[in-house]
Amino acid sequence: MSTSKHASVHDRWAHLRFSVVGQLLAAPPAKGELRAELKKLAQRTWQHPITGAPVRFAVSTIERWLLQARREKRDPVGVLRRKVRADAGIQHVVLAVREALRTQYGEHPSWSVQLHYDNLRAVAEHDRALAPVPSYSSIRRLFEAQGWRKRRRLSSRDTVGAERAEARLAAREVRSYEAPYVGSLWHWDGHGGSRQVLTARGEWITPVLIGVIDDRSRLACHLQWYLTEDAEGVAHALSQAIQKRGLPRAGMSDNGQANLATEISEGLARLGIVHDTTLAYSPYMNGKIESLWTNVEGRLMAMLEGVRDLTLASLNEATQAWCEYEYNRALHSETGQTPLARYLAGPDVLRPSPDSDALRLAFTRTDQRLQRRSDGTLVIATRRFEIPNRYRHLRQLHVRYAQWDLSQMHLLDERSGKILCRLYPQDKQSNARGVRRPLEPLATTAPESASRHEAPRASASMAPLLVKLMAQQTATGLPPAYLPMAGPSSTEGEES
Template sequence: MKTRIDSPQRDRWALLRFAIIGPLLAAPPAPGELAPALEALAARTWRHPLTGEPVQFGFSTLERWYYTVRAAVNPVITLRNRLRSNVGQFPSLTPLVIETLTIQYREHPGWTAQLHYDNLKAALQGQDVTLPSYPTIRRYLKAHGLFRQSRPKRATAGAIAARDRLERLEVRSYEVEHTAALWHLDFHHGSRKVLTRAGTWETPMLLGIIDDHSRLLCHLQWYLDETAESLIHGLCQAIMKRGRPRALMTDNGAAMVAEETTNGLAMLGVLHQTTLPYSPHQNGKQECFWGQIEGRLLPMLEGEEGLTLGALNRATQAWVEREYHRSRHSEIGTTPLARYLEGPNVARECPSVTELSRAFRIEVQRRQRRSDGTVSLDGKRFEIPARYRTLPEVTLRYARWDLIQIDLVEPRTGTVLCPIHPLDKSAHADGARRALAPAPDLSPLPASGMAPLLRQLLAEYAATGSPSLYLPKEETR
């Protein structure tokens, strides 16, 4: 059975008036019979279109309705309530009241309408001005978009700038047209603690990477920290499973803007887009997904005592692959897995595991110690191959959490020259040394007479013919 949809208020009045006057239009009364017909209608009781209570209409009102619609093309539209000439205006608010209220709102945007009204009444006390009622002030604030603003948790420049931008520019939902055109990445603080091997309870962090077009979870994994190492560990798995995306959107967290992260995305040809500070709505698809984690996944683990990180990750993977990816998404009208497979895909092939892991590193310059051909990196010394012993400074590429894979690179082209390893003093204790590659003979030679430059200066001085500028003194000894 279809649900009856009530007519708008304007149409209810128009339909009632037409129901009253309509019979006179369908069967026009004879000359001299209009007045008795209108008097008969005025004596009847009708049902109020809004409240349902009995109501009557006067003779003059019915007569005005009749003559209004008699020549109208559409009588129902003609019988609608007419808008007031000053609709949307506030004639009871004088310019002084409006100016005072506007300044007050700009100074205190977090006040309620009642607080604005009370302070406005106090500010205008003693002045020759009539203050309108509280409902009028409240309607004026709403009509002009002067809504109550929440106070930022931290009144920093970024929070204030984000609030001002939200007021100036509209917020619209968006969606890219291709799969893998845009991924969203974020961390979420879980509400359920896990038991670690150290016997402590820790709050896990959920790394989620979601495809914007299909809402498919490219990767989802719990960690015990929110570091760049954990982020890259999960991001590499997402790329290995779904390919390289065209763009990645994150917030401005320390792990997201770490140099390893930004360098790796640039090396892989992935555009890194960050949201504005204090603007989580720009990553709204990710924020919306966390609601399913807290409202569906974690409640199913309430009876699991001594939950470990491994058990939590296994349950999360099973839930994502068997339920979330196969459940209809109300926003896209199908399942994330179906849309991912059907939609146009612009993902690129995943590089090799070695190339992928070595992309997320930083480059630093270190001065080589000439005495033993080593450099210092994060408090440890590493050996530089002897063939590069003439370089005063070397460029190294590494990840700060992994001192196993450190490469010496050519700074002008970025080409990897060779890997370097930590200094092993015990291995050098046997006294054996590797012979250096043949080099030009640079052994010292005895000096041969006067230097060429000084001989040239003496010749030029003698050629001028100038007398000597000193008086020789005869030696008596």
């Protein structure tokens, strides 16, 4: 009788015993010939089910197996299993030792069983109720039976959040999950790389990879390296992921400062994306993107080991190629499909992506400032911006801007939240010429569009010919033939 190699010890013994007596059950011997058949079986050599060594069984043993199999009509193989000991699974540990170990484990769940045992012996030297101390094997079996497994500390810091997370992990089960639709949930996070890059300033810096992944399909929506993990990088990566794949319905990130920035939270709300964060010290909630980092380090970074002068631009170029042509097209062990195929198969709840200007305007913060009546200006980050004189009657102003890009400053209508006009920094050298514009009529009603409130400027619009030439350049699909100078921002220059 063939037995699977994965069968338990008890099943192996049952199958062997049934193979010994099975012939007698299939073809019962004639009356008076049973003893002779049992002697023949006793003279045969069988293979031990555990060691594989040759073994023989006595006549009385084979006869007992035969009687057991004859009595059992429904499961003759199961009745031949080895009997379970009556005290199996019972640890002969007194109640005082159990309670002492329970208390000790509750205070130190990160200790090993050996460390618990050694500390128990030390306590038993002063407490006779714990003596004699059971053997280490008994203590280890007690830990296994009670489910007292060694748990790694979630944080080395003894904070209230870490203690609350450990208590929750001990009291609540952890279950994997999957969104029912493509675009229903995205995950994003930052990952500190294992390689350094050489910057234009001659500095070695460890970059941060910001990645966005779809929960259902596991598709890497966008991966990009940045010199620092900040709100600007998160907004930049999310904008590119949205432009590539579409607008999702919800997103999840950790509680990092960059993910909780005002520009990010307000931008996601404007785009209709529900933003959830993982619980403190609970990275397993974002496990899908944590698993992505393993692939990045195990394959992408491993293939870059021989590159010495690694720059941020070359690293990003290699990352895009690896992401699109290997990771997104490799068979996923859990879904049985490639992320790209699963993404295209749907079903999806994605929405069309806004244009670049709308996304750039979405990831901004709303703030309030008082207008200085003397010269019609307001101050943002030590910089003074001029207010069009048609809004000179407003005392409190509502503006939208991103801290990393003060060139895009917009004035809002307090009631509707619509953009009234764009604000520009104060040009004191131009004001020194003594030319002053006449006062315009006060804006008492909210305009239908920002363009109607924009003051006429000589450079407000491009010439039609230049617009045509730029459209022709864009239609070629080629980047403009120039190299931008690296600015103070970590995003510009390096990614080009």
